[in-house]
Amino acid sequence: MGTRWDELDKNQPVIPVCHSGKRSATVVDALNQTGFTADIMTGGMIKWQQAGLPIH
Numbered sequence: 001m002g003t004r005w006d007e008l009d010k011n012q013p014v015i016p017v018c019h020s021g022k023r024s025a026t027v028v029d030a031l032n033q034t035g036f037t038a039d040i041m042t043g044g045m046i047k048w049q050q051a052g053l054p055i056h
Contacts, residue, residue: 005034012036019045 014036016024021044031038036056041048049055 005031005036008036010036012037015041017041017044021047 014031016027016031016038017022021040021042024044025040028038028040043050047054
């Protein structure tokens with residue numbers, strides 16, 4: 001897996017987002033194992049849209 005993690009600030013929490021939340025869950029695990037504080041947006045963009053939240 002290629003990374004660009006050097007572009008992220010380890011002092012800031014990270015929330016990766018994907019369509020359903022499945023791929024981002026894998027990324028969250030990898031980030032947390034590498035010293036980041038990461039969490040998943042459960043349900044991804046599917047749940048976000050179902051909740052009527054804005055998409056830009």
